[in-house]
Amino acid sequence: MAGKTLYDKLWNAHLVTEREDGSALIYIDRQIIHEVTSPQAFEGLRMAGRKPWRINASVATIDHNVPTTPFKSAAEIEDETSRIQVQTLQDNTKEFGITEFGIGDVRQGIVHVMAPEQGAVVPGMTVVCGDSHTSTNGALACLAHGIGTSEVEHVLATQTLVAKKMKNMRVSVEGDLGPGVTAKDVVLHIIGVIGTAGGTGYALEFAGSAIRGLSMEGRMTICNMSIEAGARAGMVAVDDVTIDYVKGRPFAPKEADWDKAAAYWRTLVSDADAVFDEDITINAADIRPQVSWGTSPEMVISVDANLPDPATESDEVKRSGMLRAYEYMGLKPGMPVTDIKVDRVFIGSCTNSRIEDLRAAAEVAKGRHKADSVKQVLVVPGSGLVKQQAEKEGLDKIFVEAGFEWREPGCSMCLAMNPDRLEAGEHCASTSNRNFEGRQGNGGRTHLVSPAMAAAAAVAGHFVDIRELGQA
């Protein structure tokens, strides 16, 4: 019998029952909750007179709707829907006894930053959240994916989920990453190669020496964008980096439990003879710093290239998509990426708001200043703890001296659900994960990049090849 993939192992360890039609019930170890996709789930529980089946399995925080300027209570949030959602989560978690890192709590932050940071997610878990970027947690060798609001209610009530086994796909990135090439560039490059539907129906495992060479933060950036590659879940096998990251975190196992857990976690790797339904290898040396130019994450290109010509695209659907993207983005085929001017810069989101991301941006910002033509540069830490750490290292001062704004944690300008938005027609160098029309505000034009590339664009006023940036 062929060996098992990491995904097979995680699936088998949580399978409660499976029917002949392939539908199955799996046990869920951890549910993470935010204010946008949980109100109806709690309401459903209330209407049915149910209680959460295992209260300690859930942990909640607020992120999408929160302003990134200081505030002390939900009542201060101007937008009505946002205010109600933040208040409702507070009321629901109180009523049902669920832990929430709420307003003023240093642990509050973007769900996918907060959970690993707290050790609320550890290897081997099944993890769900009413949010598509739950895949981020797969970096810890978890089966982690987004679910819908009715499923949030189902998990609260039963701690199980109706699921169907996905196929296995491995993406190996082999070799050394070049200078200036980060995890974000790796994942954008992968999406450029396999497309936004490339991973549809698969659980992705990211493997290879370049992935093993990444920190946990970098692995999270990669798994975060699995969903942009079409896959609901992405994961990385356990190694020393994983175990070292988890050790000592508040929710992580302690003492004798730790030893037992760590020994089990070490088995969470794909067997050498495991067979993947799809297995692709990417040469790390081929990856250059990336910039998305269009309205889909697969419309991405190296910073030193010129924008692609739709006339050379043989697929008609793709060609018309490109033409529409050019029109929306106000760009012309053939122009150098470095000629694209930016109006605003956003450094944050669950893709790139961890400490390492902020360090990378600060390294570029240090001793430099944003270009006058750039209206705003937002730096938004992923959690209160990331913010605290960054301030301890003096990164906030570097940003402020560079004319960047240092904000409070939240999803911020990743999506237009809070006061941080683009205005129509503005180009934004953004470290987030989605660039569809209107994502960052009506008519806004998003370019997905790494934190260092975003900071460099802020300084120059247009995209620049980070590899060519001299000393400040």
Ligand SMILES: CC(C)[C@H](C(=O)O)[C@@H](O)C(=O)O
């Ligand atoms: C609001 C939420 C449901 C949504 C998601 O699921 O991804 C959001 O986080 C996003 O990034 O678009």
Ligand code: SF4
């Ligand atoms: S930071 Fe962006 S992608 Fe991540 S959860 Fe928030 S809105 Fe979604």
